[in-house]
Amino acid sequence: MSQWVEACGAGDIEEEDLIRFDHGGKTYAVYRSPNDEYFATDGLCTHEKVHLEGGLVMDYVIECPKHNGRFDYRTGEALAAPVCVNLNTYPVKVEAGRVFIKIG
Amino acid sequence: MSQHNRDYSLTGRDAQRAVETGLASAEWYHTDVPRKAMKEMMKRKDGPAIRDTVIWLGSMIVLAGIGVALWPSWWSAPFFLAYGVLYGSATDSRWHECGHGTAFKTRWMNDVVYQIASFMIMRNPVTWRWSHTRHHTDTIIVGLDPEIVFMRPPELARILLNFFGVIDAFNAMSAMLRNAFGIISAEERTFVPDTEQPKVIFIARVWFAIYAAVIALAISTGSILPLMLVGLPRLYGAWHHVMTGLLQHGGLAENVIDHRLNSRTVYMNPLSRFIYWNMNYHVEHHMFPMIPYHALPELHALIKDDLPAPNTSILDGYREMWPAVLRQLRYEDYFVRRELPPTAKPYKAEYHQLAPSMLAAA
Numbered sequence: 001m002s003q004w005v006e007a008c009g010a011g012d013i014e015e016e017d018l019i020r021f022d023h024g025g026k027t028y029a030v031y032r033s034p035n036d037e038y039f040a041t042d043g044l045c046t047h048e049k050v051h052l053e054g055g056l057v058m059d060y061v062i063e064c065p066k067h068n069g070r071f072d073y074r075t076g077e078a079l080a081a082p083v084c085v086n087l088n089t090y091p092v093k094v095e096a097g098r099v100f101i102k103i104g
Numbered sequence: 105m106s107q108h109n110r111d112y113s114l115t116g117r118d119a120q121r122a123v124e125t126g127l128a129s130a131e132w133y134h135t136d137v138p139r140k141a142m143k144e145m146m147k148r149k150d151g152p153a154i155r156d157t158v159i160w161l162g163s164m165i166v167l168a169g170i171g172v173a174l175w176p177s178w179w180s181a182p183f184f185l186a187y188g189v190l191y192g193s194a195t196d197s198r199w200h201e202c203g204h205g206t207a208f209k210t211r212w213m214n215d216v217v218y219q220i221a222s223f224m225i226m227r228n229p230v231t232w233r234w235s236h237t238r239h240h241t242d243t244i245i246v247g248l249d250p251e252i253v254f255m256r257p258p259e260l261a262r263i264l265l266n267f268f269g270v271i272d273a274f275n276a277m278s279a280m281l282r283n284a285f286g287i288i289s290a291e292e293r294t295f296v297p298d299t300e301q302p303k304v305i306f307i308a309r310v311w312f313a314i315y316a317a318v319i320a321l322a323i324s325t326g327s328i329l330p331l332m333l334v335g336l337p338r339l340y341g342a343w344h345h346v347m348t349g350l351l352q353h354g355g356l357a358e359n360v361i362d363h364r365l366n367s368r369t370v371y372m373n374p375l376s377r378f379i380y381w382n383m384n385y386h387v388e389h390h391m392f393p394m395i396p397y398h399a400l401p402e403l404h405a406l407i408k409d410d411l412p413a414p415n416t417s418i419l420d421g422y423r424e425m426w427p428a429v430l431r432q433l434r435y436e437d438y439f440v441r442r443e444l445p446p447t448a449k450p451y452k453a454e455y456h457q458l459a460p461s462m463l464a465a466a
Contacts, residue, residue: 017143048129048241056146056394065394067237068205080205082237084297 004093004100007040011097018062018073020053023103028090029053030099031073033060038092039073040101046078046085110246110358110436112255114294118247122359127245133362133452134391135410137403142392145399145406148209152398153201156378157217160198164190168333175329184332188341189379192269195221196345197381197397203233206396207381223311225345226276226338228283230303231296238295240393244358244366250295254354256436258429263350269342276338280315283308344379348372351421352386355428355440362451363390365442369404369414370421387411409447 007021013032020043021028027043029052043051045064054065062073069083076087091102111118122128167187174180201207202218222229235250242248253263265271282289288301296304314334321330328336348370357365364387372384383389385400388407395403408414415421424440431438444450 017139054142054394056143056148058148063205063394065392067240068393070205080211081233081300084299 002102002104004102007099007101009097010038010094010099013038013099016057016059018053018055018057020051021101026103027051028101028103029062029073030092030101031057031062033074038094038099040090040092041071041073041076041087045069045083046087047083110256112246112252114247114250114291116247119294120247122242122245122247127242127359127361128248129241130361132243132391133364133449135407135449137392137407141406145403146394146396147399148206148396149398150209150213152396153207153213153217156381157198159378160190160194171332172329175332176327184337185340187333188337189344190341191224191337192339192341193343193345194379194381195224196349197379197383199225199227199229199232200236200383201381201397203229203236204393206394223314224338226273226280228276228279228304228307228311230300230307231279231283231292234296234300240390243363243390244353244356244360246358250291252353252358253350254429254432256358256432257434258432260429260433263346267343267346269339269346272342273338280308280311284312344376347418348376348380348384351415351418351425352383355425355432356442357439363387364411364444364448365451368421368425369411370418371414371416372418376418409445410449412442412444412448 005023007023007028007030008019013019013030015032015036016034018029018031021030021040022043029041029043031039031041033039041052041062043053045052045066047064047067047069050064050066052062052064056063056065057073060072060074061070061079063070064083067082068080069078070080071078071083071087073087074089076089078084078086093100113119164187167183167190171180171183171187174183198207198217198221202214202221205211205214207217208214219229222232239249239251244252246252262271279289283305286305288296288304292304293301318330318334322328351368351370353366353368356368360366367387367390369387370384372380377384382397382400385404388395388400388403388411391407392403415424428438428440
């Protein structure tokens with residue numbers, strides 16, 4: 001059953017960056033866009049399961065730190081080789097300065 | 105653990121063994137770098153690569169123009185030799201950096217230079233993108249890394265012939281013909297996804313058409329001049345990229361998961377660094393492939409206290425590597441054991457249970 005889970009404070013993520021969030025045995029990536037929007041995806045690259053937390057956020061793109069594969073973190077769409085499989089994305093809301101993601 | 109009779113094929117015994125023992129897609133050592141500094145260095149820029157590309161391609165046009173004007177006089181030779189290095193060596197690093205997508209900020213610029221460089225260095229841009237991906241996943245893991253140059257025991261004749269591109273060009277032409285006829289080899293299938301294989305074939309057919317046109321032009325004009333401009337520079341200009349490339353991993357450890365053990369950083373002169381696009385900072389590149397070539401000196405300055413001392417020159421690198429390679433002719437298990445400075449984090453023994461010879465260094 002889906003539930004909203006508090007991931008972090010809104011200010012814990014710099015603009016155009018991401019952080020890692022682990023919950024219930026799974027790992028996620030939570031993003032803050034250059035326009036101060038928040039998004040969440042699975043934390044591991046679909047190519048070789050490297051965590052995206054060390055990657056580079058450019059506008060709405062996350063680039064994997066290992067092989068430079070790229071995803072649109074708003075939709076999870078795989079944009080550039082070597083990634084071919086999309087990332088799962090999760091709804092996000094910000095309330096009272098806290099970031100929640102809907103998982104489960 | 106002795107590793108006599110290594111099997112470097114990607115479908116062989118050691119490939120299976122590497123998977124079984126956890127060396128495949130393993131977790132590698134990384135020096136701690138503050139996120140803020142890392143973000144700053146990872147930032148993409150167009151400026152440095154545009155400047156370097158204008159110099160690179162502009163120089164090629166000028167050198168080729170003079171070479172053609174002086175042809176067939178021997179006075180054209182130095183101009184062709186310089187043109188050859190920009191064609192047959194500088195393209196190695198352009199292929200590499202643009203393949204990572206880090207050279208330019210603008211994606212299409214990366215892609216255009218990647219295609220041009222791939223053609224000149226004779227590496228199918230699709231096949232080699234995936235091959236290099238595997239090289240970064242499983243760097244110098246026997247049976248998994250398709251880009252190991254110094255297999256043990258080293259085949260010195262092959263290495264020496266490649267200073268003139270002979271083996272590489274032959275293999276590249278063979279692969280191009282095979283792919284152009286729609287055949288993807290069993291080894292290629294181990295790292296090129298099914299969905300990408302039609303692209304391999306398409307590129308091979310385009311290249312085949314280009315080479316056929318150049319050869320036809322040479323025959324019709326009764327001159328090798330067209331081939332001096334397209335194709336042959338991959339042979340007569342290959343020496344620089346082989347000279348620098350051999351230093352990347354030559355003589356160092358296999359089957360370890362710490363780039364400080366299997367990669368080499370070498371200080372080089374500015375001209376070689378231009379041709380090589382700073383890939384002399386090779387430990388740094390493997391540890392953090394997100395960092396563009398123009399930021400590697402900055403990364404090196406930041407993490408060098410956690411790395412083995414760099415070789416001070418190309419000559420110094422060869423003085424370390426070459427005796428080790430010669431010794432590997434008789435003792436396959438020999439390698440250069442890299443020493444860490446006192447400021448570095450030690451090699452993690454648990455990372456190298458599968459290469460017990462490394463434990464002494466831990």
